[in-house]
Amino acid sequence: MQHLRKQLSRHFYRIMLFSILATILTWVIGLLLFQLIYQNKTLNPANYYESQIPELVEFVNEQEDVLNPDNQAVLEERIPLEGIDYQIVDTDGVMQYGSMQDRYIASREDVLTELNNNIYDGDQIVIYYPITDNEQHLQGAVGFRYELSVMSSNAESQPVLLSLFIFFLLVPFVYIYLFTYTIGKRWAKRMEEPFNEIITGARKIENQDLNFTIRNNSNIKELHQLIAAFDKMKTALKEALEKQWSLEEDRREMVAAVAHDLKTPLTIIQGHAEGILESNQELIERNRQYIETIIFNCQRSIRLIQELNDVSSYEKTEFHLEVEPTDVEALIQSKIKEYQQLCDTQEIRLQTSIHYSDGKHDLFYLDSFRINQMLDNILTNCLRYTPEQGVITWDTYIAEEELKIVIMDSGPGFSKQNKKQLFKKFFREDKARNSADGHSGLGLFIAKVIVEKHQGEISADNHPEGGAVFTVIIRNVKSKM
Template sequence: GKYIIKVYPLFNSKDEVNGAIALRYQLNMASTNPNIKWIVALVTFVSLASPFLYFYLFAYLFGRRFSKKIERPFNELMTAAKNIQHNNLDFSLSVTQDAKELSQLLHAFEEMRKELKQSLAKQWQLEEDRKDMTAAIAHDLRTPLTIIHGHTEILVEGGKKDPERLNRYLHTIYTNTLRSIQLLNQLQEVSVIENPGFSVKSEPIDINTFVHEKADEFQLLCQKKEIAFVSSISVEDASNQFYGDPQRISQVLDNIITNCIRYTLERGEIAWNTVIHHNEVIFEIHDTGPGFTLSNKEQLFKKFYREDASRTSGHGNLGLGLYIAHSIVKNHGGSITADNKETGGALFKIVLPMGKK
């Protein structure tokens, strides 16, 4: 086995074997080589320690390599957190391919950054809109309120003794009061439309009845300014009934045609053509006014936008009528565009889906 055994016989004086001595022992490297005992001990220690040394070396190299993989993503995350802390969202995180979990973490953080930036952008835009609205209210209400105050002050100081002046001033006060109410109503309407819970109804609408009733209303409005108003209906392979919100669609038409009446000169003409084509209801409205500045067509349906060149607004309008119309049509799943006719004047086109109940 592992042992060395030596037997030494014992003899007496007559050379007879009286017994024996047996030696059993083990030998190791150190005792076998006493001259290099320290080398043997060192080799033995290294042999015993080598598994631990290999494990440490492996752990060190693996840990160093792994730390390099995760160092960059974690540094990016820390930098991103500091940027967000200082309201800086104009950066992006690069998704690593080294570690699946880190890749998922970076992707989730990047999605959070995008959503946060979008949310803050909306909040900042709302704040800017609020500032614009405040400025618009202050600007547009200042004139009628100043006129009302001035005329009232004159009447209080004795102007009411003159019947002619009294009637004229009361008419001016009344007109500017209506103008102020109109501005506030527009602001209230925008507040309703921009509410997240706003939605349009879906009711059956008989297109013939609807168009004829609205045409009678617009005819009366146009008569006051001696403007000719023409209305027509064309049905192409479709039903006369569609689904929508009659009050909101009526509001869209009111805003558009009121705009046309405002900018059409006396003895001009406004035409409203209704076409029912397959699954769509198309309203085309054009006037003989000055039309639009071509470079501004894309801005017409934005909030508070008012043209200065052709269809200028000096009539107490906040520039919200077309914005409200666009929002209502969009909620119906339709579209609205504005352009200039080749023969002159503005051309509005409203396309609404027939819809369903």
Template structure:
């Protein structure tokens, strides 16, 4: 998961937890306040019961009232007991509903919540769909001048409180849902905005390679840690560019310094080959040395080409060239090498296409890849060359039946001086520069090279180049 999503998710979860804690705190706090208010109301009713006691008759003044509308406790469950625990008064609700509270609770003054089933319709009582209703009730002793005159059990339905709490819960649910959506969107866009400079840095860093070290990370104007990171990476790129420039300059200088003495040696030994005084043994040694000097000169030329990476195109001469003609010429010259190993070299499907390019460099591109295929294809093996035009590009495929390239080495075969197997490169005389140079030439022509390979089956190189006609 991306760090932006992790930050947004963490912020979302923390905020959601805070909202839930706040909502639950408010909900249960409001529930406690409403129940305490109801308890206070019930205690007030109990106090009124005590005040309406008539010691002369040992009764309460409203006990003898018959009409239900005259009952002062229409909304309440009220049962008055004498000191022996015998009920002497029941309100209208108490006559139809029985709250069987434990005897020990009759001495409490703090309300408790109890839920019972109502079997018949009762005024002021509105049971739920299950026929149940919740009461807030408690028992208390009643006194007259410090003399206990009985007990009172009092209760009241709390559907009003439940309704208020349900509305509050609904409001909180809607508020939390809306807030969560806003927080999710806000955290996503805020995180994306905060991490936008990192995206810039990442994209730019992925675009920079040894071939364009002059690129720098721009558009990060932040003065915080991200700005410092961009500045640090730019400083690192400066040092890398200086190191690569030093290496490139060393390669160019060394190649230039070596070309002259090698040319002098070759000219001297070629002249000595015409000396009739020398024996055949000496002449054979000189011929071998001249071939070695040729290989060294070829390597030096490759190093010079690699040292000109930045302004490579300026050293090329571009003009319209027939690509099929170049491929046929390369195949003809390479057939001398393939014949030495009794290999079959076939050219197939070469359409007549014209591209804008440097004929000499394009020859070098295809010859390097074909030579590489010949080197690593065993005797009596087969190498195929074919081309196919696709819209505005032409794709040239060179396929061999060699040992293949291991998957772990395939991503690095175009790197300079990279060798799949060093012992194999020694036997074939490779320097590890041929494919690197081929890729540079293809890139300079606006094309690219890809490679596919299976161990024990062979390799396939595909060169894509833009066409002009």
């Protein structure tokens, strides 16, 4: 187990050491190969042209009237111009001819003092030799310019030699890159394992799966501590969530139990009160009002208990729809007849329409009982807030993949600050849509849950002309079965 900083330093030193050793080995092998080639006379030595100069001087002195430019062609046939430049000057240092145009001797004194002396022109060497006649009288001088290097001695192989030189120059950097890539890749792979463990664990937590363990095999101290901290967080989160889930389950069971226990005596009270009202015995007016109040509040309590039961069942993870093929038009028509009577009773006009987007379709797959319940909750809400002589408009659009329902009332609509909270549990509107029946605030929440169970969407807004508008989209869940 080491700190990240120490491991980085160790890997850096390893890269540099391996690169240096590999570079030295490559250079040694290159020198051995170069020496082998040289011994086989595949390459000319660095003094290849310098060694020819004595013979060239002798050849020049053998020529008659060598200062005459007519001898230039004869000399250039003998002198290897690819590696040596030459120049013929007289005793006054005046150039007569040659391939070397630069003047290194400018006077008789220079001719006498610079003979057989090396003159350096950068990397090149210039040397002048005397030209004499048969009686050894000085006639002038011949100068040669050449370079002492393997590169210049092998003009035809210069591209290959230059490439090799560049290669050997870049060898250290190549090895640094290769060892950095190799060692870095291995080290990165070892570092990826703990990060992958953390990423996988985070995804499992996102999916509410806390029954997993994290391998902590990292030899980097910081990563080891990170994984250990993540594992502790997962364990603490698991304990907290299990406690929360347990409390939530207890709450649901309590709500269901209380609702069940309350429903029976309230139903009995309602039944007895209705029985008294329906009896032939005459009741004084006050007793009748009392009994009607009892029945009304029993109905409210039973409805609230039923909604609590529905909420409890919908929140359970094991809850599922009872999907079946359904004739949507028949379902809607039946609901329209049911609410037409209720609207007539309250002197509210109900306007309905059913549209097919592209002709009639096969049966639509949905949970008809839950869709009925959803429609009841929305329509009851509209009835509750629509005044007498008001209008409820109900348009239905049936397509192959979805069912769209738009229901609008002519009531007061929703307040702006509450539109986003309409579908929250136990939410009740303010005075703009308040009623005397003390509704529970669960109806629209239950409607939203039912729609979402059908992979659909529900929204509520205010119509520009006044009133509330509910838009519901139900998906055909046939492909989900």
